[in-house]
Amino acid sequence: xxxxxxxILQVAKNARLELTEPExxxxxxxxxxxxxxxxxxxxxxxxxxxxxxxxxxIKNHLRKDEIKESLSQEDALKNxxxxxxxxxxxxxAI
Amino acid sequence: MKDLQKINKEYNCFNxxxxxxxxxxxxxKDLKISVKDCICIKDIESRxxxxxxxxxxxxxxxxxxxxxxxxxxxxIGKTSxxxxxxxxxxxxxxxxxxxxYDKTRVCGGSSGGAASATALLDNHVAIAESTGGxxxxxxxxxxxxxxxxxxxxxxxxxxxxxxxxxxxxxLMAKNIxxxxxxxxxxxxxxxKDSTSIKDNLKKDTKVKKxxxxxESLNVNPEIRDIVLKYVKEKYGEYDEISLPIxxxxxxxxxxxxxMAESSTNLAKFCGMRYGASLELKGNFDEYFSKVRTKYxxxxxxxxxxxGTFARMAGYRDAYYLKAAKVRTLIINEYKKxxxxxxxxxxPSMPVIAPKFSEIDKLNPLDVYMFDNLxxxxxxxxxxxxxxxxxxxxxxxxGLMIIGDHLNDYKVxxxxx
Numbered sequence: 001x002x003x004x005x006x007x008i009l010q011v012a013k014n015a016r017l018e019l020t021e022p023e024x025x026x027x028x029x030x031x032x033x034x035x036x037x038x039x040x041x042x043x044x045x046x047x048x049x050x051x052x053x054x055x056x057x058i059k060n061h062l063r064k065d066e067i068k069e070s071l072s073q074e075d076a077l078k079n080x081x082x083x084x085x086x087x088x089x090x091x092x093a094i
Numbered sequence: 095m096k097d098l099q100k101i102n103k104e105y106n107c108f109n110x111x112x113x114x115x116x117x118x119x120x121x122x123k124d125l126k127i128s129v130k131d132c133i134c135i136k137d138i139e140s141r142x143x144x145x146x147x148x149x150x151x152x153x154x155x156x157x158x159x160x161x162x163x164x165x166x167x168x169x170i171g172k173t174s175x176x177x178x179x180x181x182x183x184x185x186x187x188x189x190x191x192x193x194x195y196d197k198t199r200v201c202g203g204s205s206g207g208a209a210s211a212t213a214l215l216d217n218h219v220a221i222a223e224s225t226g227g228x229x230x231x232x233x234x235x236x237x238x239x240x241x242x243x244x245x246x247x248x249x250x251x252x253x254x255x256x257x258x259x260x261x262x263x264x265l266m267a268k269n270i271x272x273x274x275x276x277x278x279x280x281x282x283x284x285x286k287d288s289t290s291i292k293d294n295l296k297k298d299t300k301v302k303k304x305x306x307x308x309e310s311l312n313v314n315p316e317i318r319d320i321v322l323k324y325v326k327e328k329y330g331e332y333d334e335i336s337l338p339i340x341x342x343x344x345x346x347x348x349x350x351x352x353m354a355e356s357s358t359n360l361a362k363f364c365g366m367r368y369g370a371s372l373e374l375k376g377n378f379d380e381y382f383s384k385v386r387t388k389y390x391x392x393x394x395x396x397x398x399x400x401g402t403f404a405r406m407a408g409y410r411d412a413y414y415l416k417a418a419k420v421r422t423l424i425i426n427e428y429k430k431x432x433x434x435x436x437x438x439x440x441p442s443m444p445v446i447a448p449k450f451s452e453i454d455k456l457n458p459l460d461v462y463m464f465d466n467l468x469x470x471x472x473x474x475x476x477x478x479x480x481x482x483x484x485x486x487x488x489x490x491x492g493l494m495i496i497g498d499h500l501n502d503y504k505v506x507x508x509x510x
Binding site: 001007008011012014015016017018019023027030031033034035037038039040041042044046049050051052053054055056058061063071075076078079080081082088089090091092093094 | 149150151153154244245246259260285288289290291292339342343346347349350357361364366367368369371374375376377378379380381382383384386387390395396398399400402403406409412413415416417418419420421422423425457458459462473474475476499
């Protein structure tokens with residue numbers, strides 16, 4: 001796999017981060033060093049082994065479809081600096 | 095409260111100091127409880143050590159907070175930590191805690207403030223959190239008990255997530271008795287947490303056979319000798335067991351999964367509904383990118399970048415899914431060991447708490463290596479306890495007791 005500026009910029013774009021030129025260089029080095037060390041998991045034989053997405057078996061606990069008390073509109077908006085009286089205000093969508 | 099402010103001025107263990115006692119009666123009446131910054135307390139700034147959550151005051155309590163409030167505990171503040179738990183020294187943040195035994199040394203991380211406060215305060219229990227060793231590491235470096243439960247035993251509702259399949263809320267204290275008291279209050283199924291378990295803890299605490307993890311003895315020789323002497327005195331006979339997959343691949347497996355999960359969790363921080371924000375300018379992508387770029391620290395950006403990469407089309411199979419399969423093998427390795435042994439033992443950390451000046455010279459990969467002993471039980475969701483068992487050059491060292499799932503009582507009782 002080739003770690004280069006193009007890949008770093010693509011990842012940063014997906015992650016919604018802006019990088020300066022020195023940061024791009026630094027990430028190129030970090031990616032090379034860290035992924036090189038992490039790539040050793042490829043040598044493990046995992047044929048017929050299922051993934052563990054949790055350390056223990058997690059059962060689905062489905063709740064009844066009933067209306068319950070939830071956050072009030074005022075509470076939901078309380079921590080936002082960008083709001084009207086009943087809505088969040090966001091940046092332009094189009 | 096004045097004393098606490100004085101202590102905090104010297105050691106930076108708190109991001110916020112408060113004094114909340116909702117009831118004067120209950121099982122935890124008058125017990126002081128500190129709370130890691132990543133656990134939400136209603137109306138108290140809760141920012142997980144991050145600038146991006148500056149000013150965020152939750153409108154609800156985490157389940158653990160609701161429970162301790164009902165039992166009369168006094169909540170004294172939010173403890174300092176690495177931003178979102180990303181670190182082993184609590185230095186990846188704006189408020190860096192200092193080690194109570196030597197202020198030129200780190201507390202460990204990411205629950206560094208919790209461990210520092212625990213060493214400094216009496217009649218106090220810290221509610222902390224561990225993803226890959228964030229309780230055992232600072233507990234060992236600061237000379238206190240650090241308990242991490244079986245995954246799912248304590249509700250994560252109200253925890254600002256790092257990695258959902260790894261995060262566990264746990265406890266630190268100066269003695270086991272206080273850990274047990276608070277555990278009885280906060281454990282148990284919670285319908286608000288989809289990964290909460292309904293199983294009961296096993297009552298049997300008897301220990302017939304123990305093993306020391308062979309690969310974990312490759313640490314500072316003084317630490318190794320103190321650990322082995324302690325084990326011999328306490329248990330008499332012990333075996334050595336090898337965990338080759340965990341030892342060789344655990345670190346890579348852990349960091350790939352942890353970074354992948356954290357990069358998705360941190361996607362929600364975008365300067366709109368809560369936390370830090372900027373003037374609304376540009377389109378969605380431009381605005382979100384500006385906020386995230388300005389307020390995330392360097393280590394958070396690194397983990398978001400690597401985690402995003404590990405989940406990207408074309409790389410997902412080789413990294414994220416492969417790591418999830420290796421995780422199965424690691425869990426199986428421990429499960430096999432627990433068929434023969436009641437407890438597994440290792441040092442908690444390979445070294446004593448390093449100096450701030452020493453860690454400045456380390457690159458990211460060097461830092462990740464410090465977690466090598468703690469990531470195994472964290473990946474497998476096993477209960478573990480760091481026990482303060484001695485000192486080297488006046489700096490504490492910890493021994494880690496690991497038990498099988500749901501054998502938390504066995505782990506805790508044997509830490510006495």
